Each structure stands twice: as C-alpha cells, then as structure tokens.
Amino acid sequence: MERLEELEHRSVYIIREAYASFRKPGVLWSMGKDSTVLIALCRKAFLGTVPFPVIHIDTGRKFPAMYAFRDRWVKTWGLRLVVARNRTSPPGGGDYSDKLACCTALKTEALKQLIHDRGFDAIMLAIRRDEHGVRAKERHFSPRDMSFRWDYHDQPPELWDLFGAQADDNAHFRVHPLLDWTELDVWRYIKQEGLPVVDLYFSHGGRRYRSIGCEPCCEPIESEAATLDDILHELETTRIGERQGRAQDKEAAHAMQQLRALGYM
Amino acid sequence: MNDLRVVVAGHVDHGKSTLIGRLLYETGSLPQQVADRFDGADGSPEAAAFAFITDQLSEEQEGSFTLDTAQAHLRTAERVYTLIDTPGHREFLKNMVTGTTRAEAAVLVVDAAEGPLPQTYLHAYLISMLGIRQVIVVINKMDSVSYNHKRFAFLAQQLSTYLEKTGITPTTVIPLSAQQGDNVVTRSDRMPWCRTPTLAEALDDLIPMERDGDQPLRFLVQCPFPMDGRRAILGKVISGTLRPGQPLVFGPAAFETIAISVRIGEQETHAATAGQCIGAFLQDASGVERGSVGFVGDHAPVITDHVGARVFWISPQSLGVNDAVEILCGTQGRRGRVEKITAVIDPASLETMEADATHLDDSQIAEVSIRTDSPLCVDPVEIVPELGRFALLQHNRITGGGVVTGRVKGPCVAPEAAHALHG
Numbered sequence: 001m002e003r004l005e006e007l008e009h010r011s012v013y014i015i016r017e018a019y020a021s022f023r024k025p026g027v028l029w030s031m032g033k034d035s036t037v038l039i040a041l042c043r044k045a046f047l048g049t050v051p052f053p054v055i056h057i058d059t060g061r062k063f064p065a066m067y068a069f070r071d072r073w074v075k076t077w078g079l080r081l082v083v084a085r086n087r088t089s090p091p092g093g094g095d096y097s098d099k100l101a102c103c104t105a106l107k108t109e110a111l112k113q114l115i116h117d118r119g120f121d122a123i124m125l126a127i128r129r130d131e132h133g134v135r136a137k138e139r140h141f142s143p144r145d146m147s148f149r150w151d152y153h154d155q156p157p158e159l160w161d162l163f164g165a166q167a168d169d170n171a172h173f174r175v176h177p178l179l180d181w182t183e184l185d186v187w188r189y190i191k192q193e194g195l196p197v198v199d200l201y202f203s204h205g206g207r208r209y210r211s212i213g214c215e216p217c218c219e220p221i222e223s224e225a226a227t228l229d230d231i232l233h234e235l236e237t238t239r240i241g242e243r244q245g246r247a248q249d250k251e252a253a254h255a256m257q258q259l260r261a262l263g264y265m
Numbered sequence: 266m267n268d269l270r271v272v273v274a275g276h277v278d279h280g281k282s283t284l285i286g287r288l289l290y291e292t293g294s295l296p297q298q299v300a301d302r303f304d305g306a307d308g309s310p311e312a313a314a315f316a317f318i319t320d321q322l323s324e325e326q327e328g329s330f331t332l333d334t335a336q337a338h339l340r341t342a343e344r345v346y347t348l349i350d351t352p353g354h355r356e357f358l359k360n361m362v363t364g365t366t367r368a369e370a371a372v373l374v375v376d377a378a379e380g381p382l383p384q385t386y387l388h389a390y391l392i393s394m395l396g397i398r399q400v401i402v403v404i405n406k407m408d409s410v411s412y413n414h415k416r417f418a419f420l421a422q423q424l425s426t427y428l429e430k431t432g433i434t435p436t437t438v439i440p441l442s443a444q445q446g447d448n449v450v451t452r453s454d455r456m457p458w459c460r461t462p463t464l465a466e467a468l469d470d471l472i473p474m475e476r477d478g479d480q481p482l483r484f485l486v487q488c489p490f491p492m493d494g495r496r497a498i499l500g501k502v503i504s505g506t507l508r509p510g511q512p513l514v515f516g517p518a519a520f521e522t523i524a525i526s527v528r529i530g531e532q533e534t535h536a537a538t539a540g541q542c543i544g545a546f547l548q549d550a551s552g553v554e555r556g557s558v559g560f561v562g563d564h565a566p567v568i569t570d571h572v573g574a575r576v577f578w579i580s581p582q583s584l585g586v587n588d589a590v591e592i593l594c595g596t597q598g599r600r601g602r603v604e605k606i607t608a609v610i611d612p613a614s615l616e617t618m619e620a621d622a623t624h625l626d627d628s629q630i631a632e633v634s635i636r637t638d639s640p641l642c643v644d645p646v647e648i649v650p651e652l653g654r655f656a657l658l659q660h661n662r663i664t665g666g667g668v669v670t671g672r673v674k675g676p677c678v679a680p681e682a683a684h685a686l687h688g
Contacts, residue, residue, distance in 0.1 A: 006540060047531060134322065182338060
C-alpha cells in the first residue's frame with residue numbers, strides 16, 4: 001500500500017473508532033487545509049456523510065475568505081455546523097499583545113464552553129506531529145480532564161491500532177486522526193482527491209499563507225506558488241518550518257506546551 | 266519508494282535522542298531555523314542539545330531524559346523515515362511500547378562503556394515479541410572507550426548472541442558516536458578497523474514490510490451504520506480480499522450472509538484488499554455487530570474463550586491470578602480473567618524467573634492463560650497480526666498487551682486453523 005492510501009485508511013479507522021466508542025463525538029473545522037482534509041476523511045469514513053456536528057471555533061478574527069469558504073462547503077457537503085464563540089470575553093479579546101492569553105480566551109475557552117453546553121465527549125481535530133515538537137508527543141486518543149488539562153506526564157498507552165478509549169463521565173477525549181500525516185502528505189492528498197482549499201494558500205503578488213488562523217496573528221511567506229503543483233514543489237525543496245508565520249508558537253520557549261497543557265488544540 | 270517507521274530503543278542515557286538529533290541534523294531533515302541553532306562557532310555542530318529536538322517538553326529538557334515517545338521525519342536520498350524516539354527509563358515502559366508497536370524496524374542503542382543494561386534486554390525482548398525482525402544494533406559513545414576495536418567486537422558478539430536467542434539476527438552492528446558524529450551519517454576516520462556501513466546507510470538497506478495478499482479474508486467490523494434505509498457494515502479488511510457476491514460467515518456467532526456491494530467512501534469497489542476501510546452492504550446484516558469478524562467458511566479463525574498468550578504488563582498495579590481484565594483484540598472486546606501465570610520471563614537470561622506465579626508486576630513479561638466470558642476470533646499472529654495480538658485493559662485504560670502464542674483451547678469451529686496455532 002502506498003503511503004497516502006495507508007494514511008487515509010488508518011485515519012478513517014480512527015474516525016470510526018471514535019464514532020463507535022463515544023456517545024457524542026464532534027469534529028473541529030477551522031477551514032484550514034488540515035481540518036478540511038479531516039472533514040473529507042470523515043465523509044469517506046461514513047460513505048459520503050458526516051454523522052456528527054462540525055464545529056467552528058470562531059474567534060471573530062478569521063480571514064473573511066475563511067468564512068465564505070465555510071458557508072459554501074457546509075452547504076455543498078451537507079454538514080451540521082456548530083459555531084462556538086467565547087461568551088464571556090469580547091470578540092477579539094481586547095488585547096492581542098499577549099498571545100497566550102488571547103488564544104486561551106478565544107479558542108480554548110470557547111471550546112470549553114461548547115463542550116460543557118453540548119456534552120461532547122470526543123472532539124476530533126486535525127493536529128499533526130510534524131507541526132510542532134510538543135504535538136509530536138500526542139496520542140491518537142488523548143484524554144482531557146474536567147478542567148481541560150492535558151496530562152502529558154502520564155498519557156495512556158496505545159498499542160498498534162488498539163486505543164482502548166472509552167467515554168467517561170468526567171472528561172472528554174481529543175481524537176487526532178491526522179497525527180501521522182506531514183504537511184506534504186496533506187497537500188498531496190488535497191491534490192489527489194481534488195479537495196477545495198481557501199485561496200489564501202496560493203501566491204498573490206509574491207506572497208502566500210502557509211498556515212492560516214486568526215488574521216492578526218498570521219504572516220504570509222514570500223512565495224510564487226500559485227497552484228497546487230507549485231506548492232508541492234515548494235514544500236519538497238524548502239527547509240522553512242510550516243508555522244514560521246504563526247505568532248503564538250514563537251512567544252517564548254515552551255509556549256506551545258503551556259497552551260496545550262491548558263487545553264489548546 | 267515507501268517510507269519506513271523505525272523505533273529507536275535502549276537503556277536510559279545510552280544516547281537515543283541525541284542519535285536521532287544527529288541523524289536529523291546531518292541529513293538536512295530539520296527546518297532551517299531549527300538547524301541554525303546547532304551551528305557552532307567553528308563550523309561543527311553543538312551536539313550537546315541534539316536530544317532537545319525530540320525531547321521538547323520543558324521537563325525533558327531540564328531533566329535531560331525522555332519522558333514520552335515522539336516521532337520525527339528523516340529524509341535520506343532513498344526514502345522518508347518516521348523515527349520513533351522512546352524513553353529508556355523503566356517507569357516509562359508504557360510509552361516505549363506505545364512507540365514500538367508502530368514500528369517496522371528498530372535501532373537498538375547500547376553505550377560502549379556501560380554495555381547492555383536491564384532496559385537494553387527488556388527493549389530487545391519486546392522488539393522481538395512485537396514481531397519486529399529487522400534490528401540495527403549501534404554501539405554508541407565509542408569516543409568514551411577511545412574507539413577501541415576490542416571493546417566493540419566484544420559487545421557486538423555479546424549482543425548478537427543474545428538477539429539470536431530471541432529470534433532476531435541483527436542487520437548490522439555499528440560502532441558510532443552520536444555526540445561526535447562518527448559513523449552516523451558521515452564515515453569516521455577514527456575507527457579505521459570498522460567495516461560496517463554508517464547508520465544512515467544501514468537504514469537505507471532496510472526493507473519495508475509488505476502485506477501478503479494471499480492470506481485468508483478477515484473483515485473486522487467497526488460499527489453498523491444506517492445508510493439509505495439500509496444497515497451498512499463499516500469495518501476494515503485486515504487480511505485477504507473481500508469481493509461483492511462473496512458468501513461470508515461472521516464470527517464468533519457463525520452468522521451466514523452474502524456481501525451484496527462494497528464501498529470505499531462513495532465509490533463502489535469490486536475488490537477490497539488488506540488495509541482498506543470499507544462499507545459493506547450485506548444480504549442480511551441483522552446478525553452483524555461491532556466486533557464481528559467476517560471470513561470465508563472454509564478458512565475460519567479459531568473461535569475460543571481460552572487463550573494462551575505472552576503478555577507484557579505496563580501498569581503500576583500488578584496483575585494477579587484471577588484478576589478481571591478486559592481483552593481487546595481488533596474491535597472485539599471481552600471481559601476475562603487471568604487463569605494462570607505460567608511463567609514470568611527474565612528478559613536478560615530468557616529463562617523462567619518464576620513458574621506458576623501469583624502475580625505480574627509493572628514492566629514484567631509472562632506466559633499466561635486467559636479465559637474470556639464469551640468466545641472471540643483469534644489467528645496466529647504471523648498470519649493475521651491484528652487477530653493474533655491484543656491489549657489488556659483495567660478501568661478503561663490499557664494496562665498490558667500481548668500476542669497469542671498458540672496454546673489455545675476451548676470450543677473451536679475450524680480444526681485446520683487450530684492446527685496452525687498448535688503447530
């Protein structure tokens with residue numbers, strides 16, 4: 001089996017295990033390339049449908065193109081969309097200078113409220129090991145306690161494709177079907193499957209976004225890659241890290257670890 | 266060419282993470298801004314912090330040890346590798362096993378001055394037990410023994426002899442220094458006596474594992490799913506080929522039906538092969554549920570409520586005879602009891618430490634027999650790996666795992682499959 005096919009089927013297997021093992025699963029969709037691949041894999045797992053809610057954590061600060069993309073494909077794919085916003089803090093958080101506090105308030109807190117309100121016990125999300133050294137430590141099924149904490153000191157074992165994850169009254173699980181994928185795998189799969197992506201990923205005037213999130217915290221990279229093939233060629237030759245343009249990763253040493261221990265994606 | 270997943274194992278402080286860092290650095294596999302941090306003033310890299318590339322947690326960096334398994338991608342001219350770093354501390358064995366069950370090949374790291382220590386043997390034993398057959402042994406920190414040929418030859422002999430007894434012939438044994446960069450990617454001139462390939466070359470000589478297409482059909486059911494007013498059966502073909510029109514039997518209940526159509530996503534397929542997750546529409550899906558195993562009548566798995574197995578235990582609470590455990594094999598979950606701990610095995614001597622033991626402690630390996638409250642489908646691990654291995658759970662958490670060893674008793678619908686297990 002070729003690498004992409006193997007990754008695809010293993011991810012589908014994990015998505016179905018989450019569906020079969022939990023009462024109320026949901027999947028996070030940020031409209032970025034990775035979670036768009038995750039939605040496509042969910043559709044593949046369930047023969048063309050997504051039988052659980054698709055959650056958008058809306059910080060109110062995403063690129064306009066991302067909202068347009070969301071609304072278009074929700075309709076085409078017949079997704080059950082749930083939009084989650086932090087009720088307690090004003091849109092934008094008021095202060096972008098403290099990235100850690102802003103991400104925690106607008107993303108982690110919004111997710112926390114949603115899980116509490118709707119009783120989700122498993123949340124699938126499209127993180128990959130190669131994005132960040134701390135994400136490289138993750139499990140496919142990763143428990144979070146009531147206060148959302150990730151206990152990376154004592155993660156449960158996973159053996160082969162046996163995850164043993166079960167719904168528990170006190171917690172929820174993060175499920176990571178794309179953990180084994182690389183950035184290049186994601187783009188190759190997008191090409192192979194003809195999946196749509198937000199236009200921000202393609203070069204306009206010599207610059208493109210390699211990773212997208214909130215508008216104030218994303219910087220485009222210098223790039224002439226205007227097509228999928230250009231992007232694949234660029235990634236096959238570049239040695240620049242993917243999240244170079246993401247502000248929250250660069251705050252301080254171990255910022256990602258702190259964010260994630262508090263329940264960040 | 267296909268990629269390859271390689272676990273790096275060995276005793277604590279023998280240099281696993283540093284070796285991975287050196288490999289990533291010298292092959293140019295690191296992002297530029299990460300690689301730049303290691304560039305020393307004199308042009309040679311600052312090797313002391315190589316371990317931090319995979320040891321990313323603050324606790325790991327402050328304590329200079331690996332707490333949990335991590336993965337990194339290594340690119341050579343030949344292929345892309347997923348390198349799986351593992352902790353060498355005994356108390357983190359569960360994390361080591363988690364990483365190792367994903368690997369197709371292994372690098373066993375041994376300190377040239379210290380030689381093999383308890384976790385060297387335990388890791389090597391687990392590698393063998395988990396079915397990994399390609400193992401590269403590296404004798405690390407050769408700089409600490411003045412690149413002494415005799416010391417290397419002694420350790421190479423000692424480790425090869427040991428590994429042979431576990432059923433592994435090492436692909437090669439390489440003298441190197443991860444810290445100094447000898448023989449990792451660049452051939453060293455400090456060991457003119459050395460005839461082995463570098464570690465990077467030895468990795469490129471490994472062969473990716475391929476699934477054998479000729480095995481009997483096993484269709485592992487994940488869940489029924491309502492689709493267009495019908496009951497689709499979602500699952501994975503773990504062995505053999507499933508075709509529309511094929512008469513099927515679903516174990517353990519021996520429910521007989523016919524596959525009408527088979528889909529991958531929205532596409533109909535005329536042949537689903539091993540590794541593919543499918544949706545099957547059956548003539549009658551009423552007797553099929555999560556944990557059912559589909560097969561063709563004359564090539565049945567063993568259906569039994571009594572398995573003999575070799576298990577590893579990875580929980581601080583020991584496992585006693587008669588203790589309740591849940592056994593998870595594929596998607597089959599069963600409640601069961603440990604009937605007998607026949608022998609606790611010493612991984613260093615490979616001899617029985619204790620026969621007919623009362624309990625099994627954290628990080629121990631033993632031959633056991635387990636009785637389940639209802640029958641399940643099993644196969645020899647070398648024929649259908651997914652049905653020849655299992656996890657043990659207590660309180661909804663994996664606390665152990667193992668492989669079916671062949672001493673299987675109990676009701677059996679297929680004499681020829683039982684013969685394969687007994688033989």
